[in-house]
Amino acid sequence: MNSLRYLRQGSAAVFIPLSSKFPVGPQLLLRKRYYATVTNADLYDVVVVGGGPAGLSLATSLRSSSVTAGLRVALVEGLDLAHARNWKSEPETYSNRVSSLTPGSVGFLTDIGAWKHVQRDRVQAYHGMQVWDGVSGSRIEFNWNSSASETIAYMTENSNLVHGLLSRISELGGVEIIDKTRVESISFGEDNGELDLRTWPVVEITGGRKLVARLLVGADGANSPVRTFAGIESRGWDYERHGVVATVKLEEGSRVGVEKTAYQRFLPTGPVALLPLPGDFATLVWSTTPQVAAKLKTLAPDEFSAMVNAAFRLSHVDIDYIKGLSEGIAGEVQWRERVSQFDYTRVPARVVGVQDKSVASFPLKMRHADSYIAERIALVGDAAHTVHPLAGQGLNQGIGDIQSLIETLEAAVQHGQDIGNSSLLPFVTPNISNIFSLANQGSILSLEPYYSAQYFKNDLMLGVVDKLHKLYSTTSAPVVALRSLGLSVVNTMGGLKSLIMKQAAGRR
Amino acid sequence: MILKRIAQLAGARTLFNGSFSALARPPPNYEGHIPLNPPERAILAIGNLIATLGETTATPYFIYRLRDVMLSSPTGRRILRDRPRITSKTLDMDQLRKLPDGTVGREYAAWLDKEGVSPDTRSQVRYIDDPECAYVMQRYRECHDFYHALTGLPVIVEGEIALKAFEFANTLIPMTGLSMFAAVRLKRGEQKRILTTYFPWAVRNGLLSKEVINIYWEEELETSVEALRERIGLEKPPDLRKIRKEERARKKAEIAARETLGPS
Secondary structure (H helix, E strand, O other), X not given: OHHHHHHHHHOOOOOOOOOOOOOOHHHHHHHHHHOOOOOHHHEEEEEEEOOOHHHHHHHHHHHHOOOOOOOOEEEEOOOOOHHHHOOOOOOOOOOOOEEEEOHHHHHHHHHOOOHHHOOHHHOEEEOEEEEEEOOOXXXXXXXXXXXXXXXXXXXXXXXXXXXXXXXXXXXXXXEEEEOOOOEEEEEEOOEOOOOEOOOOEEEEEOOOOEEEEEEEEEOOOOOOHHHHHHOOOEEEEEEEEEEEEEEEEEOOOOOOOOOOEEEEEEEOOEEEEEEEOOOOEXXXXXXXXXXXXXXXXXXXXXXXXXXXXXXXXXXXXXXXXXXXXOOOHHHHHHHHXXXXXXXXXXXXXXXXXXXXXXXXXXXXXXXXXXXOEEOOEXXXXXXXXXXXXXXXXXXXXXXXXXXXXXXXXXHHHHOOOOOOOOOOOOOOOOOOHHHHHHHHOOOOOOOHHHHHHHHHHHHHHHHHHHHHHHHOOOOOHHHHHHHHHHHHHHHHOHHHHHHHHHHHHOOO | OHHHHHHHHHOOOOOOOOOOOHHHOOOOOOOOOOXXXXXXXXXXXXXXXXXXXXXXXXXXXXXXXXXXXXXXXXXXXXXXXHOOOOOOOOOOHHHHHOOOOOEHHHHHHHHHHHHOOOHHHOOOOOOOOOHHHHHHHHHXXXXXXXXXXXXXXXXXXXXXXXXXXXXXXXXXXHHHHHHHHHHHHOOHHHHHHHHHHHHHHHHHXXXXXXXXXXXXXXXXXXXXXXXXXXXXXXXXXXXXXHHHHHHHHHHHHHHHHHHHHOOO
């Protein structure tokens, strides 16, 4: 009796999925007691807050994994997802919100069955990359062996991806998607004597309904309410730069027979990148000062195109001057292009048009949460980290989180752990541990593997990207000379380059 | 070889321009251009051809810097766009001589007449690869006589050195700095004057005034020198001729005094 009591209080909880699909006898037996005071409808194994690419990927992978398919999952999203669900693509029109997905990320999306729902003719793979110093002109070129022609990344519209994920979720069924609904508050449950929900987060949504979560996942973006509830600090800084995005049209047929290439030039104010979309289209990401971003947004289409062409062709001194002009930008750029020396084979095709209403901007930040996990809480994607877009790693990091979290949850379910447990210390779930705990001595640490797998990997990426931004934001001659030498040395070392490529591609 | 390799790696075309053998010289980038490789550049810089020295030492970095100075100014950009040349054909010297006293054009013409030179005596730039930078060098050379008009410094060795010091501080072209070593050839009294009066003036004004390379001289011919100096924030240097005259008078007086005292 004594030893039984010890186990009851000191052992790990047994994890029993709440879904009725889970065909385990004792669960049914248990349910009567379990739900004595809380209604069945209120309890979920996983509540995901946020219906962006990260949250939807998580919901999809939970349902597509045979191990976690038995979990009861709800997803709460403030916006109306009907728009994304009924997304109808218009040919020759591309969203300005485009992400670079590495082959590793696409592999995962394929595994969870979502990639086949993504419209592939709107996804552009690229095989080459040109990155150069806007002050010295030194350059690093990445090209997979043209024979092998391997893909560096896939440019994918976020709307296309979200649509694909939603299609996959409705194909799988079983995820309760609650959209057009805000999270009003998050609190902990109560101990009603029979059921101790004191460690279970309770999400109150618009209309007063309460969702009780065994595991609450914050996929709710950079200002994550879930993170705030968990009391996890997010640290970092603002770059005082804005990312200007736009969908642009390139000179027709200018690159026939040439493999699609991504271009990025490091200007002292920040990098400017032009990434390929299908056909003669491309997506622009230009990091620059908020003043210049505001100015770029006011430019007429032909002036905007001229500025983008200038950004890849003219000296940074020219660009600084021209962006201050109130008129005659196109003429000025034309003259400077004629007298400036640049290798036209190594700059992107000329921009000839900008898609209506596609110019937008957002502030650039670096943030990293102190932790990704707390008791019954996990953070994924932007809720956990925000990175400068210069390496195109934002969404890939988020998908990496999902991949790692799902593996962690699978392991926890397979070992009968309580999936919400983040703590090293044993804890007791409501009155049930005495029945099932015997087999689970010591298997307690269910979320920890997710944190340890992702945190340092992401921290390294954030750090490297941050240092790159800083290294290239100076025009100081000795620094420029050193960084140019470094870049060119790396450029001559094939082995190191393909290692970087593999790393960047997230190959598995 | 190693240097060449480093140059290639650094990819800094502004620092190490081109590497080719003298037998396979690339075609010229503009009329009169002679492409040079780094050893040739070094040899020409050492060989005492003043104009060549100016060009070869300006090529790494400095001429690009001066071009960027021009690119950052509306007037400088206009000059680069128009690429005006200062020659006896583009400037009507007779017309300049008729301008009122104290105007830039009149003073400029006066300098040339006094020296017995014409605007055409400036040599052609040959060894700078970038056509635009070659133009900047050409422009700098052709404007030199205007700097005399602007500062009022005479075309004697002492005045020339003072002006070079000002140009060095203002343009950072190395050649102008090297010219200052000519000061060792001066007499002791002149050296002292350069060091205590004119170098401080040159450094202060060279750094603080606006860049003279951005003055569109062709448009300032009728401007008064006074007004132009004020606009670019340049203070007039002490009148060298006057100082020298006074100095001479003082010396003469001393000698005279010694002579009247006689062998005591």
